[in-house]
Amino acid sequence: MTATFPLDLSGASFIVVSLLLGFFFGFFLERAGFSSAIRLTGQFYFRDWSVLKVMFGAIVVAMLGLAWLSLAGVLDFGAIYVPETYLWPQLVGGLLLGAGFILGGYCPGTGVVAAVTGKLDALFFLAGIFGGIWIFGAAEPALHEFHQSGARGVLTLPQVLNLPAGVVAFLVTLVALGAFWVAEMSESRWRLYEKTYARGRSGAPASPAPSQDEAALV
Amino acid sequence: MSEQATYLPAFSERMIKKHHVAIMLLHWFNAFVWLAELTTGAALIQSDRFRFAPQWYVELVTGVFGTRANMLRFHIAVGLTWIVVLAVYGIFGWRTYLREEVLKREIALDRDDVNWLRIRILRLLGRSNEPLPPQGIYNAGQKLFALTVYAMVPLIAISGLIMAFHWGPASVVGWAVVVHFLAVAVVVSGLMIHVYMGAVFPEEKPAFFSMITGMVPESYAYRHHRKWWEEVKMLERKRAAGELEEAAPQASSRVWAALRAREYWPAYWAALGLGLTLLAAFLLVGQGLGASGGFTRYLAFLIQLVAPGYAASHPYWSNYVQAGRPVLMDFLALELIGVALGGLVSGWLAGRLRWTTDRGPSVPVRARWALAFAGGLLSGFGARMARGCTSGLALSGGATLSAGAFVFMLSVFAAAFAGAYLLRRIWL
């Protein structure tokens, strides 16, 4: 019995499915509050861990889904696109994207959702993204050698750790649960800090309440 | 059975809450698991010396799964899921729910229960017509069944794991086979009564629906579970007198309310939604979600429009503009449109559509725009260098355990945390 998934869609059904998947993607991003730069950057000030919770949670849910379905023979994991590993470009690219994230307040996906819900700064962010991609495109021939360096093809954690995929999935889930626990601790301590000390800090006015992004109007 | 004959309070057919939503979910999850495991389990035992089910049945179920190996793999997959879910319920729900609910109300057999059982059996044999003693939230029969299940489940789980992963020598696996079959047989014999009394026996019809809505009519509670009814009455009197302060929201329709709620969803629900969408993407189009890939294609489309020659010849852009395949006929490009729509709808439903600029308290708007643009430049360049961004490489790469994705995620968070300290002026 060959596995039924992944399907091989084409034509109209492919377009509809792509749009639908995108729709839910955008929908849940906005639901999670990722249209607000305040909430997004809150993560890096230990104030609001939703970025970690949502991202890591989504990864674990999808990973376990993939694991069970391939274990039950319903999904052929071999046919799934696994992003290739380019060690150095991904390291350097990550650093740049992280810097852009904290500087700009968004990442490409959340930037779109923010822009659509009326965030003007997000529009500038998206313009910046197109600019960045254009610069990369122009510079790529010169950077090509580095862009290909550290190539390891499709390399997964189970191969690296020399453990069966099931075990690695279980470990990642454990790490995730640990991270969520840390997140809860950190957030509750921040709220405590917020209540008692925030007013007392010299000069800078209290930062706005985390949950509702009543940022100052334009 | 004090004032039963004289006083039959007029019941306004009010519904009383019997089951917590978590219990209902767990019950139907268990029902599904037992259905799946029993059907495949019975079919998995093939040799005549061990078989329960008839041969035609074994062939029928094997046919459904194609090969017996697939059937075993499915049986193990469902079994593992069952164990994990029960473990999660047990671990997370122990303090708040299990210790109090299970030990006190589901298992503890008091004198009334014992008499109930005795009389019930004698009645079956037509040898007694004593009235049955009053019962708690679950009658003695249900408690007895719960007891057997709680006893047998660990045996089934452990012996199942031993068989699936061959923990220990062959002799241990051999005994695990026996324990597994026997424990299941014990539960099945109890299950027959449970299913009959729950689903078939007319008198217990309200109990069946209570497992769906969580509510039971007060009259049923009064007649079948008197002690629990009195408990509820006592609680209501207290609440009426204002002594109780916990309030259980009577949400009429949770879903619609969640949609319209002004605050953001709790992260874990959003994570679940996002995770399932990501999983659906893998299943339907064989690849994960993404964003920066979409941008690149739109830019490539733009360049091809403006200067087709340059695009075709350029070493980087050329691999996006192959003849015969329109640039935008790509999952990531289409998906990006969806993202925009999804964000719009969600923002609209939550009433968050407003022209504004998110900025730190001490940053003028124009400066914020400039910073956003600069951030965009860095993000765009970084995303292309890494061949993916937080939604593409991190999410999809993370879910498929791609090593590069984890490297990428670590460096994103590292840079962001480091940057956050440097740029604390513009955000805090």
Place this chain on the structure above:
Amino acid sequence: MSSRISRRDWLLSTATLAGASREAGATPTPGQRAGKPALQVASNCEMCFWRCGILAKVQDGKVTRIEGNPQHPLTQGRLCARGNAGHFTLYDPDRLKRPQLRVGERGEGRFREISWDEALDWLAARLTELKEKYGPESVAFFPHGVGSSFFATLMKAYGTPNSAEPSFAQCRGPRDVGYALTFGRPLGSPEPLDLANARAIVLIGSHLGENVFTSQITQFAEGLARGARLIVVDPRFSTAASKADWWLPIRPGTDIALLLAWMHVILSEGLEDKAYLAAYATGLDQLREHVRNFTPEWASRETELPAGLIRETARAIAAAKPAVVIHPGRHVTWYGDDTQRARAMAILTALLGAWGRKGGILLRTPVPRGHFDLPPFPEPKRGRADGAGDRYPLASEEQGITTGLVEATLTGRPYPIKGWIVYGQNVLESLPQRERTLAAIARLELMVVVDILPVEQTLYADLVLPEATYLERYDPPHIVETAARPFIAVRQPVVAPLYDTRPGWWIARELARRLGLEAWFPWRTPDEHLAKIIEPLGISLKELKARGAVSFEGRPYIESRKPEDGPLFPTESGKIELYSKLLKELGHDPLPVYRPPADPPPGWLRLLYGRAPVHSFARSQNNALLAGLMPENAVWINPQTARAFGLHDGQRVVLENQDGRKSLPVTVRTTPGIRPDCAFMVHGFGLRAPGLRRANGRGASDNALLSRVATDPLTGATGMHVNFVRPLPAEES
């Protein structure tokens, strides 16, 4: 911007990078052979010296299976247990991996891993130093196996005559000399026996079935299946004896008496092949006179075999002539009278007219081969130190006398030996009197070992060079003239050498270059070398490497001979010399004379040893699969003898020999299948090589108990069945 960050990938410690060979010796990939693409390479095996044709299957760069090569003319796709398990030695984690220079004391086994350049420069310097101080003859060369031919060229170019293989003085030397004295040519290897067409087969001490050479077993079984009568002369009830029509449990050391009695019966009853003898033999009258009173009754007293049985078997053999194979044996160095015994077997073969006849002994069909015209080798100033050619005129100067070189090193006579180069020979396991060998090594200034496994001798080496296994290297082709159809078979690398090992030809050539002797290596690649050899055969290199072997038309019988095949019997008289004038001139018995052996004193047993089908001496003991089939050996003792010693089956004992040498503990196996005055053990166990983690210390070593030898006066070969042991209960810790 491209940063050449060092390749030390902290993230990817265990991943296999494309192309880089894995460090740890992985066991072969799991065996789902069906469906997985496999590259197939034809080559020949080196788990023993029969060199059967193999087909090695390679999947993602690893040898996963070795099967017989159906196109190999000798073995036709069949393969013994060791052949099938070859790749387990290739992936043996205990293999030697890198050149090692000794840092501790000799025997301590402490080494420093060095690069090949450093190792070869060091060796070249030491060899040049020894040449200047003591002359080139002071370096002795101990080769074994086909790969040693490159080193042999190097040693001759270096200027030393002293080279000796154990295959002469410890194995088949006496047999080849005995048959050469009689028929003018030695038998060679693989033995040219027409077993399949034989109507009678006589095995004297040869234990076919336990000693497995693939094609010889196939033909042996075929011959028996076609109704050949089998006579087995062996103090032990061997596998062959279990299939024999007559098993003669002879008193050890009295074979010549039996042979003389057989000749007596055949000649006295006129059963010999008169026409054949008249045409081709001389000395028949002296023989008839010599055996006149060696009656079966006389022989019965010596051999403890019933006279009737001797007479009956003699008549059975004669009745089957000329299709009779008197199996010459292979390891025949037993009692010191081995050459004369071989002479007797050759004479008996001649009486039956079996040499060059169907069902008898095949004649050799010459196969031309190309040679590089090398410059003449320097003339050594001093003659050979091992006595071959002068003290033992009949000994082969090509193969030499290993124990002679040991004596020369130990005593300094005729001149001191200061350096040993050991290639593929296990001197401490294949040479008897290991104490003398160890003492000799202690006196050396240079000891170099080129080997594949860290056997015991590597502990005493100054320099250890790891050679690639036969699956990773080219060796000169195997040209066989002694088969019914002569053929040439090729060995080519199946996979690239693992770790830092190198093929023998590379080591020899690199050393020659450093010694300024590259003139004797006028080729650069193995293909160049092979192409030269096969030049006169007119076959394409590509086809030979694809098929693995190519055979030619054979002329094995007398009637099919052609003039260019050379004289039928290249002896002095041009005929079969039943009476050997040469031996007379050299002061030896021209006709075999029986001399009674010394019996073991009461309470002692004669130690006999032999082969097991799944092991090749000490070479395969660390092979995972073969060690799984036979992890240890056992000592066979007759139940009566066991009762006399108070031992029971399965008990652990230690064997002590007449000189007080003790073996490691070994299990007793009581069986009626051995004479009460003998004890038997399979050779090659009880190794003292800590580097061989699977084999070290398992079972007992027969070699450790061979402290006494009977030297054959004709060839200098060391007879080793002359040690007596007694079993002592082992107090295992």
Place this chain on the structure above:
Amino acid sequence: MARYAMVTDLTRCVGCEACTAACSAEWDVPPGHARTRVLPTGPVGEFPRLRAAFYVAQCNHCDRPPCVEACPSGATFQGPDGIVKIDPKLCIGCGYCIPACPYDARYLNPVTQKVDKCDFCAARLERGQLPACVTTCTAHAKFFGDLEDPNSEVYRLVYGRGAERIESDEVKIGPNVYYLGTRGEPALVREKFAPHPPQIPSSGQWWERVFKPLAFLMAGATFLGQAIAFFTQLRKGESQFDE
């Protein structure tokens, strides 16, 4: 469909274990285990009148294989061509089938933790090759083929030259490995290696004799109780039943 069988000529066999080595190499049988083993019988008798032979033991792919019945999950099964195979994806390594084989032809592979056995090299047969042991046998003592094909070698050896089966009084299950021997070798083998009656480990026996009937009893009892309740409830009508 074919009915595969193997014939081993114990007179030709010299006990060189090439078959065991080839089989173990072909199917990655861990050292110390084997799918086919060469077992010495003897020497027996009084010196010097001795007899000995080698018994090449392997799975006989019997006509009525007791091992298939002993396997709870049906992991081991017999194909239409008579070959008894194991589906490794289905075997849980409980080991019930190992003592159930009268010829001890099964073993638990410690690496894969699944039971392994000779399957007549089914994968090689599909590729048109002979089993590894037959191909490599140095004494050309093993023959393999379809017993139903009259001009196959095994047919000639079994029905022509009368190759014998190794059976005992208690165990006659139609083994399909036949043995030739002109010097009474099969008799020697039967003396020392007669097949033992099939049995399953104690856990299996407890299940079959005690727990399975107990399980049926329990389920039956509760079912009966239910039926009675159902009928009484039908007869007496709902109102009567106040609890």
